[in-house]
Amino acid sequence: MLIRFWLWLGRVLVKSSLVLLVVGLGGWLLGEAYYGWKFSGPAPTEEVVPADEAAQTRAIIDDAIRIVEQHRDNTRVLRDAHAKAHGCVKAEVTVLPDIDSGLRAGVFAEPGKTWNAVMRLSNGNGFPQFDSAPDARGMAIKLLDVPGEKLMKSPTHANEQDFVMFNHPVFFVRDVAEYRQNFNAQANGEKVRAFFPGWDPRSWEVRHLIIALKTLAPAPDSPIDATYSSIAPYKLGLANIKYRVIPDPQSCPPYQLPEQNTALPNFLRNALYQQLSLDRVPACFAFQVQQQNAEHYMPIEDTSVEWDEAISPFVTVARIKVPAQDFDSREQNLACDNLSFNPWHGLAEHRPIGGINRLRKAVYEAVSAYRHERNGASDATRP
Known part of the structure; x- marks a missing residue:
């Protein structure tokens, strides 16, 4: 039996x-x-702004303020995202001497030009946590002493050009309306409702949940080992592009990072400090752009769709060198915490486009102003 x-x-x-x-x-x-x-082509080459986007944006700002208050460190208000920095370091961004003539615009207009810059490397979470926790990782670059009229009229950022990235090629929401629904659920502590807002299966965002889970990846050995992407599109002169920064170790002296203790809460900062400050070895990256091919599905208004590299490959336009340096003092870390990065800090030739970028303009500015006011700190431009 x-x-x-x-x-x-x-x-x-x-x-x-x-x-x-x-x-x-x-x-x-x-x-x-x-x-x-x-996702078959073609795709629009111009922005399409929904009628309710302004109202959605105001609601997102309210939720962002709630989140920074929930995550404050005692009385200090942190960023609503990318709260934990591994360090802010000085960098040099050099335009390729033989850059393609069609890509010579904005800060890439002059072949061979070198810009001094500040680079912030970070975890993505809005609350500082152990580096071993699955998370997105971010890179923000601020070019300094950039002449010309800027998109935002703030005198504090009048000479800057910012590039903001994280280490995944796509975002887990498509547009401002979905961002509002997702972000509100997270602010309310209802993570399941971020992707499953109701019982109707048509409202479920399974594909975007998969993207979010892929974004929450294990930590790299060092913050300089990852590829960082713009996710959203931008102008480069008249072209619509996305950009990314990839490691370029062949442009720097050979270096093998000693094995790190990944059980330590800040081992990514330790890895950065080991290479730049102790071993005095620079790090190198390549700055690349990918042009929209509107005959194929390379949308401006949907940041959850990756532009196909087989159709439009990335092209290197500049090299980035992070020289050996000391960056981990109390004063430098405080200045790093007070830095504000915004993709709208920059020239019209690099204008952000698409709904998520339009949202960033309002939210970054509002949260930055709130954070600095609550912390009694000025909006810094250099660490």
């Missing part, structure tokens, strides 16, 4: 597994076919 039961149970489990496999494979194939159809 017992043997017959186990044989029966085994047959049931095998059949159930086969059914689940077939259903799962069928669902995957249907999903591939659906998104292959949905």
Whole structure:
């Protein structure tokens, strides 16, 4: 009797597994076919602004203020995202001498030009946590002493050009409306509702949940080992582009980072300090851009869609060198904390485009002003 039961149970489990496999494979194939159809070209080359975007933006700012208050460190108000820095370091950004003529615009207009810059490397979470925790990682670059009229009229940032990135090619929301729904759920402590706002399966964002889970990746060995992407599109002169920064170790002296103790809460800062401050070895990156090909589905208003590199490959326009330096003093870390990065701090030739970038303009400015007012600190430009 017992043997017959186990044989029966085994047959049931095998059949159930086969059914689940077939259903799962069928669902995957249907999903591939659906998104292959949905994400077929062409794509608009101009921005399309929804009528309710301003109201959605105001609501997001309110939620962002709530989050920075929830995550404050005693009386000190932190950023609503990328609160924990691994360090702010000095860098040099040099335009390629042979940069393609069609990409010579803004800060890349002069071949061979070198800009002094500040680079902030960070974790993505709005609350400081151990570096070993799965998280996004961020890179922000601020070029200094950049002449010309800027998109934002703040005298504090009148001579700056900012580039803001994190280490995944796409974002887990498509537009401002979805960002509002997702962000509000997180602010209310309802993480499940961020991607499953109701019982109606048509409102579920399973694909975006998968993107979010991929974004929460294990930490790299060092913050300089990751690739950082703009996610949202920008102008480069007349072209629509996305940009990214990739490690470029062949442009620097060979270096092998000693094994780090990843159980330490700040091992990514330690790795950066080990290379730049103790071993005195510079780090190198390449700054690359990818142009929109509007004949294919490379949307401006949907940041959850990756532009296909097979159709439009990235092209290097500049080299970045982070020289050996000391960066981990109390004064420098405080100045780093007071730095404000905003993709709208810059020239019209690099104007951010798309809904998420329009949202950034308002939210970054509002949260930065609130944070500095609450902390009694001025908006710094250099560490």
